[in-house]
Amino acid sequence: MNAFDLMNDLGLEGCVQAAFPMREMTTMRVGGAADCVVHAASERDIVRVVGACRERGVPLTLVGRGSNLVVRDGGLRGVVLHLGAEFAQVDAKENRVCAQAGATMGALARAAQKHGLAGLEFAEGIPGSVGGGVYMNAGAYGGEMSQVLESARILKASGDVAQVSATELDMRYRHTSLMDQGGVVLSAIFLLKPDEPEQIAARMADYSQRRREKQPLQYPSSGSFFKRPEGYFAGKLIQDAGLKGASVGGAQISELHAGFLINRGNATANDVLSLMGKVQNEVQARFGVKLEPEVRIIGEDER
Numbered sequence: 602m603n604a605f606d607l608m609n610d611l612g613l614e615g616c617v618q619a620a621f622p623m624r625e626m627t628t629m630r631v632g633g634a635a636d637c638v639v640h641a642a643s644e645r646d647i648v649r650v651v652g653a654c655r656e657r658g659v660p661l662t663l664v665g666r667g668s669n670l671v672v673r674d675g676g677l678r679g680v681v682l683h684l685g686a687e688f689a690q691v692d693a694k695e696n697r698v699c700a701q702a703g704a705t706m707g708a709l710a711r712a713a714q715k716h717g718l719a720g721l722e723f724a725e726g727i728p729g730s731v732g733g734g735v736y737m738n739a740g741a742y743g744g745e746m747s748q749v750l751e752s753a754r755i756l757k758a759s760g761d762v763a764q765v766s767a768t769e770l771d772m773r774y775r776h777t778s779l780m781d782q783g784g785v786v787l788s789a790i791f792l793l794k795p796d797e798p799e800q801i802a803a804r805m806a807d808y809s810q811r812r813r814e815k816q817p818l819q820y821p822s823s824g825s826f827f828k829r830p831e832g833y834f835a836g837k838l839i840q841d842a843g844l845k846g847a848s849v850g851g852a853q854i855s856e857l858h859a860g861f862l863i864n865r866g867n868a869t870a871n872d873v874l875s876l877m878g879k880v881q882n883e884v885q886a887r888f889g890v891k892l893e894p895e896v897r898i899i900g901e902d903e904r
C-alpha cells in the first residue's frame with residue numbers, strides 16, 4: 602500500500618493530497634513533490650498519522666509554515682504531515698495564551714497584544730508556526746520562545762501525549778531536546794505579563810518597521826539562513842567576504858541583508874544549496890569560521 606492510500610484509509614478529518622509540490626509549502630518557494638501530504642485538522646489526525654507511519658515503516662516529515670525549510674529538488678518520500686491553518690486556534694485567558702501548533706507566530710503575537718499581554722512582540726514578524734517556533738526555540742530582536750513558553754503539549758516519539766514544561770525541553774539557542782529525541786508539538790501555553798495594548802502595539806510596529814528596512818521581504822526566502830557563530834554575525838562575515846549580491850542560478854545573497862539567501866523568482870533548491878556551499882567555503886577560507894545553516898535541509902536530490 603502506498604502512502605496516499607494508507608492515509609486515505611485512516612478516515613482523517615483533514616485533507617490528503619498526492620504528489621504535492623513542496624515549493625508551495627515553503628517560504629523559499631523551492632523543492633520537488635512530496636509523495637503524500639496530510640493537512641491535519643485535529644490532534645486526532647496527528648496521532649493517527651504518526652502512529653500509522655510508525656507501524657508501517659513509512660517515512661514521515663513534519664512541516665508547519667515551511668519558513669525555515671529547504672526541500673531538495675527530488676522531493677520527499679512517504680508522508681508529509683502539515684500543521685497549518687486547519688490546526689491553528691489561539692485563545693487567551695488571564696495571563697496566558699494557548700495556541701495550536703499550526704497557528705502563525707504573527708497570529709500568536711497579535712492575540713497577546715489584543716488581550717494586553719506583553720512578551721511576544723518579537724514574534725510578530727517571524728513567518729513560522731507556533732509548533733516550529735517551539736521546536737527550534739525561534740527568536741528575534743533579543744526575544745525567543747524560551748523566555749515566554751510555560752509548557753507544551755507534545756506527541757512523544759513513543760506515541761504518548763504529554764504536557765511538558767519549557768525546562769524539560771532544554772531550550773537553548775535555536776535548539777530544543779525535541780530536535781534530538783523527536784516528537785511533535787501539538788500546542789503551547791505562554792505565560793505573559795499584562796501591559797497596555799497600545800504600548801504593545803507600538804513595540805510590534807517598531808519591530809515591523811525594522812524588518813521592512815533591513816530584510817528583503819519582497820523576495821521568497823527562509824529568513825536568516827545561517828546560525829550566528831559564537832563571537833560573530835553571519836551576515837557581517839558574508840558581507841566582509843565580498844559575497845553580498847552573489848548568485849547561483851536564481852538564488853542570490855540579498856543585497857539588503859547578506860544573512861538572507863533569496864529566490865529571485867526561478868531558483869531551484871540546488872541553486873540555493875550551491876550558493877550556501879559557496880558562502881560556507883569562502884567564509885571558512887577567509888576567516889576560519891564555519892557557518893552552519895539555521896534552516897532544515899531535507900528531501901532527495903533530483904534524479
